[in-house]
Amino acid sequence: MNILILGATGRVGSHILESALDGNHHVTVLVRDADKVQAQNRNLIVKEGNVLTRSDILNAIAGMDMVISALGTDGTTTLSESMPAIIKAMEDEGIERIITIGTAGILNSRTESGKLRYQSNESKRRTTRAAKEHHKAFELLENSSLDWTIVCPTYLPDGKHTSKYRIERDFLPEKGEMISVPDTAEFTYNQIAENRYVKARVGIAY
Structure with missing residues (x-):
């Protein structure tokens, strides 16, 4: 399968890239610094460019069968600004x-109906900036024609690869407090x- 991976040099993205190559997929990555x-x-094909540049997205996405995005927020609006161009190109x-890859903040709240976790008393974060960025990306995907899946980890230390974790559609598993980077990448790759x-x-x- 021909797969475009965005955010391939990040914590989760680098693990996904490794798994995809081990699985004999043909992988293209779009990165700012090769x-x-x-x-x-x-x-592996490495293409240098910027996800905020439409021509770079179009060049990288041509001939792909699917896209995996592990783009983060990192104090910027790159995630929400790039998603419309990614969706349009696809x-x-x-x-x-x-x-x-999203965040547990955009999952449904168990305690306050109609709210997302980051909007409710379930959130333990002092700032909602990153969750709001992921929320914008979620809304864009939800309103697109694409077959999307957003993997939403909670607290994400580097940790160990265990292959033992709990998953739940649209909610964080009850009393879930953390999940390692390798296990998050494994589940994402399996999708x-x-x-x-x-x-x-x-x-x-976990």
Whole structure:
């Protein structure tokens, strides 16, 4: 399968890239600095560019079967600003499947009906800036024609790879407090071959 990975040099994205190459997929990554890509593989194509530049997105996405986005917020609006161009490019190219990394803040609240976790008393974050960015991306995907899945981890330390975690559609598993980067990446990668969570957010935690 031909897969475009965005955010491939980040904490979660680098693990997803490694799994995709180990799975013999043909992977293209779009990065601002090609020197930051540690992986080397005959099935890997590294394209230098910016997700905020439409021509760079179009160049990277051509010929892909699906997109995996591990783009973060990092104090910027890159996530919400790039998503419209990503969606438009995918729709124009006839690419239907996108899997993204979100945050547990955009899952449904268990305690306050009609609210997301970051809007409710469930949120433990002092600032909602990152959650608002992910919320904008969620709304854009929800209103698109794409087959999207948003993987929503809670507190995300580097941690160990255990393959033992709980998942729940649209909610964070009860009393879920953390999930490691490797386990989040594993679940995200597994969605390439899964269709159980199409057009859904997925909470993931231990």
